[in-house]
Amino acid sequence: xxxxxxxxxxxxxxxxxxxxxxxxxxxxxxxxxxxxxxxxxxxxxxxxxxxxxxxxxxxxxxxxxxxxxxxxxxxxxxxxxxxxxxxxxxxxxxxxxxxxxxxxxxxxxxxxxxxxxxxxxxxxxxxxxxxxxxxxxxxxxxxxxxxxxxxxxxxxxxxxxxxxxxxxxxxxxxxxxxxxxxxxxxxxxxxxxxxxxxxxxxxxxxxxxxx
Numbered sequence: 001x002x003x004x005x006x007x008x009x010x011x012x013x014x015x016x017x018x019x020x021x022x023x024x025x026x027x028x029x030x031x032x033x034x035x036x037x038x039x040x041x042x043x044x045x046x047x048x049x050x051x052x053x054x055x056x057x058x059x060x061x062x063x064x065x066x067x068x069x070x071x072x073x074x075x076x077x078x079x080x081x082x083x084x085x086x087x088x089x090x091x092x093x094x095x096x097x098x099x100x101x102x103x104x105x106x107x108x109x110x111x112x113x114x115x116x117x118x119x120x121x122x123x124x125x126x127x128x129x130x131x132x133x134x135x136x137x138x139x140x141x142x143x144x145x146x147x148x149x150x151x152x153x154x155x156x157x158x159x160x161x162x163x164x165x166x167x168x169x170x171x172x173x174x175x176x177x178x179x180x181x182x183x184x185x186x187x188x189x190x191x192x193x194x195x196x197x198x199x200x201x202x203x204x205x206x207x208x209x210x211x
Contacts, residue, residue, distance in 0.1 A: 042082045043168075046175035049075040053182045072183060079176060086172070090165055097158040104154060108147030115139045 049072065056065040119136025 042079055042086055042172045043175060045075055045079040045082065046172065046179055049079070049179045050175065050182070053179065067183075076179070076183075079179075083172070083176075086169060090162075090169065093162065093165065097154075097162075100158075101151065101154060104147070104150055108143070108150070111143045111147065112140060115143055 052071065052075065053065075053067065056067050115136065119132060119140070122132030122136060125132065
């Protein structure tokens with residue numbers, strides 16, 4: 001009937017690991033995670049709720065619409081159950097991005113340290129001192145440029161993906177608010193007591209005809 005999957009069973013936890021070994025952030029492409037799929041589930045549940053409320057028929061003698069309360073509550077429960085998963089996925093994505101950037105910095109520093117160590121060994125050779133200095137400088141500059149380019153590409157990729165994720169969550173939250181407003185508008189207010197009921201139930205009311 002709906003286009004979304006059933007939410008996680010109680011006690012289940014989503015797996016947002018990137019498949020690398022313990023302590024490693026995983027691969028660059030795996031930073032996408034499972035967040036967008038979770039947000040799509042939330043949007044699908046809210047879309048079903050919106051279609052159901054919008055398509056509800058009014059009563060023949062009233063302008064109020066008739067809704068299946070249990071069905072509406074079930075759709076809201078599913079959407080609320082998936083939202084925390086989407087938010088956890090976003091936090092995991094940010095954490096994996098930071099871990100990947102830290103690993104890229106460490107790798108770049110290791111490359112530079114190795115190059116400097118190699119250059120130092122070469123400088124000690126008196127016969128090729130000048131050649132070693134030139135080669136070491138070129139290798140160091142190339143390594144630093146490569147590390148800088150990789151960091152910039154990674155930051156651009158992560159920023160673009162997080163921006164899309166933020167827009168998806170904003171759309172989901174807007175749909176939740178719209179669904180709540182429609183649901184609140186479909187519930188009639190409690191009827192006010194009539195004048196006869198007020199006189200009979202009020203112990204301080206004085207009836208002159210009976211007095």
